[in-house]
Amino acid sequence: MTAFSPLAIGPHIVQPPVVLAPMAGITNAPFRTLCREFSGGKGLFVSEMITTRALVERNEKTMQLIRFDATEQPRSIQLYGVDPVTVGKAVRMIVDEDLADHIDLNFGCPVPKVTRKGGGSALPYKRPLLRAILHEAVTNAGDLPVTMKMRKGIDDDHITFLDAGRIAVEEGVTAIALHGRTAAQHYGGTADWDAIARLKEHVPEIPVLGNGDIWSADDALRMMRETGCDGVVVGRGCLGRPWLFADLVAGFEGTGGGYAQPGLREVADAMVRHARLLGEWLDDEARGVIDFRKHVAWYLKGFSVGSEMRKKLAITSSLDELSAQLSELDLDQPWPVGADGPRGRTSGNNRVVLPDGWLKDPYDCSGVSEDAELDTSGG
Secondary structure, eight states, X not given: OOOOOOEEETTEEESSOEEEOOOTTTSSHHHHHHHHHHHTTOSEEEEEEEEHHHHHTTOHHHHHHTOOOTTOSSOEEEEEOSOHHHHHHHHHHHHHTTOOSEEEEEEOOOOHHHHTTTOGGGGGGSHHHHHHHHHHHHHHHTTSOEEEEEESEEETTEEOHHHHHHHHHHTTOSEEEEESSOTTTTTXXXXXXXXXXXXXXXXXXXXXXXXXXXXXXXXXXXXXXXXXXXXXXXXXXGTXXXXXXXXXXXXXXXXXXXXXXXXHHHHHHHHHHHHHHHHHHHTOHHHHHHHHGGGHHHHTTTSOOOHHHHHHHTTOOSHHHHHHHHHTSOTTOOOOTTTTSOOSOOOOSOOOOOOTTTTSOTXXXXXXXXXXXXXXXXX
């Protein structure tokens, strides 16, 4: 088995080199706790997207989202912003108030409400703006490592990842994660792992992490071997499967005989624990169970669960109700064949919503101001 080096994110050593991708509405403290438990505390687990404007303004929801469990080390926050000054203020606030140990910057989000403001995966097209944001972030971060996550570009005619990678190195970014798709692809088609290899060759000075189409530990190992990347970022592959992180640890460490394939009884136990953790985090059991509803289909993918029961599970509002409904299922079902494959959104070939005139000149940033900052976190 190929031995892979530990991943260094500033002073933080990540071994095995596995990172939980920030996902809006998903990677809150409860889900990070579940994934971390399955991994045995190994890996890096990043918060969902935090908007810099909302953080600086101390938005109530945002202050909730940046709460970390006492066992989370290092504490990792992903920031989204389009205004260099606001990004700088947010980073300085994190440092001054000891809110995190690592800062990741979002230049990969493809959703319209982000790209229409010039943010996320739209932003690297404006090279001077990207440089200014990275400069403010790194300058204000002090000893905290700053990383960035991005996509290949806006579409096949506007590829930005090589230029963005070089700018990141020049501005002192610690590591780069590349999702091998454009914004137009969203999550459709197949991730371009060759682009990850090209970025690694282009910026040998710092670690490059690969993201896209990692559905199993074998996929992660194959990406590392084929691209030469320094680590992997796992997103949709762990939806409804937090135990994927146990598989990843076993795969990288070469331990165990095969990967986790829990039966429905074990899956149901994980579902109840996930919902309970959400209720404790929100200090409201009903809200926790309601928030958990979005995860139900992912957890039950491939299992024999009738449509009526799925409808009931989709409207549960208490832990007792959730447990009672799950107990009515045939809990002796084994892990379904094919349930390890793709999950989550798969739409592709989308029109990317951009500010007027955004593509006219990659060096003209006059149309971007602090007014483009989103005022809520979480995507």
